[in-house]
Amino acid sequence: MIDLPGVLADVGRGMIPARIYNDAEIFALERDRLFSSAWIFLAHESEIPSPGDYVVRRVLADSFIVVRDENGTVRALFNMCLHKGMAVCRAEMGNASHFRCPYHAWTYRNDGRLAGVPFHAEAYGGDDGFAREDQSLLPAPAIDTYNGLIFVSLNADPPALREWLGDFCYYLDFYTRQSPAGVQLRGPQRWRIKANWKIGAENFAGDSYHTPHTHASVVDIGLSREPKANKRKEGALYMAGPGSGTTCKLPPGGSFLEQLRYVGYPDEMIVTMAATWSKDQAGLVEESGFMVSAATLFPNLSFVHNWPVIDAAGTVAPFISVRQWQPVSENETEVLSWFAVDAGASEHFKRQSYRAYLMCFGSSGMFEQDDVENWVSITEMAAGSMARRLLLNSRMGLTSEDKPVKPPMAGFSGPGVAYQGFGEFNQRHWLSQWSEHLGARDEATSL
């Protein structure tokens, strides 16, 4: 048996028991105490634009049909037939007015309501034996959206999504609301890696420290300027609500226009951004001089924004990726990686941004390749008995008295707390939320 209070106490002082990155008991706790209650991302509205459009997505072992019904309402329906439990939808995407179960042909409307039961009169004696009214595929206990991002919670009474996102919305908008048209997601690429799901989430939350070394090769080949050590160590790390992220320091003194030109946005998009973002949001770029880079929204949704050189002529094009670390087991994760782009951008920009994304992130991305190699290795190392004796030092940025080595930034435009330079504040922030969930005994799951 794992000594959970001991593990959480160690995590609380920034000394992370190595075993949490590959441990079946911890994984069971994560399932029962974290994924059973947190808001979990499933899909984006742009993936299902028309009535009947659906994608099938999971929260751990639970499969949901995320569908836009005939009235345009987005629903997340548990993909298990009410009769004997067959998956009513076995495709991963498509368009359907109805879902018919392959086993005995119970048929459901795309809002989940049961529409047809074969031989209803003969087999059940009609409504007397089985009343079809009010029968529906089980909806996710809670569903809500922000900027088109669809989240569900397996807890029927979660905090309101917007309230829970809190100050992280300020940062989320840089990735998902560059114009009133909103963001459009393409993909995802999906692949499975032999790594614990927490490692990627923590990495995107705040690990600017790995960038100069892990991603040295992309600087070597002239693909990207930003992993360079000096760029990263001047970047700001921020924590806001359930999220946190990294930023890159922009060249000094640039105007809003100049800074966004530097990262490759065309003028017409910059004008729209200026009109869409609040004055405070624009201030992150102009007054504070930072551009958002990687971020994680607890627990397993991450974002990245980068701006590589995409052709021999030296064209710089920015891209955004939204990605999810979908746990499969304590030592396996399915990565879902979407290319995200402002829906209002020109086709030319979308094309360039897409190329930038493919070169850097996703299944073949030159950044992502080296990240995953590290994470698989950590997971492998964490499996054995020696790992149970090892506490990993995640105290970067703290003195022996638990004081920050440097004070938080004063006058940072964004909400939350920000530190300039390297530090593991964000990873600890992520882990403290993780600890809160694991430490809370959920009555409903009666462990």
Add this chain to the structure above:
Amino acid sequence: MKPLPYSDELHQAAHQFLVEEAALLDAGDYLGWLGLLCEDIKYVMPVRVTTARGAGFDSLPDMGHFDEDMYSLLKRVQRLLTEHAWAEDPPSRTRHFVSNVRTFAFSETELYVESALLLFRSRGDTREADLVCAGRTDLLRLTTEGMRLARREIKVDESVLRTQNLAAFL
């Protein structure tokens, strides 16, 4: 269109081209491999998806694992040749199996070639090896320097890849 008979010299040359290409990749001779590509190379690998039989599509129209031209392939190769490409250091042991080759005469100077590819990739000493299975449709161009690859579409047979990354060429 009917495939060329196996006895056709063009078919044999195309088949040999694919086998030689695989040999370069398995030997890690990526610069040699780039030499087999036309300057205007298009190298794409759409994301495959599981859809109902009647859906009319089984890959994403606007998302791939690769969508490359000479610049991006050159960058990928240059990266693998740096001292910092950890994803392939130590290198994977790979074997590209090429089979089911069918050659179609397209024009005087171009051939369409379909092939099946099975990539075996072993990393480290004890990890389970990865397999990537795909069908490929190539456009081979007959140039004064010999045969060159002008287009490649890789139709991967899995929706969810079971390899940790595509730090390999298919």
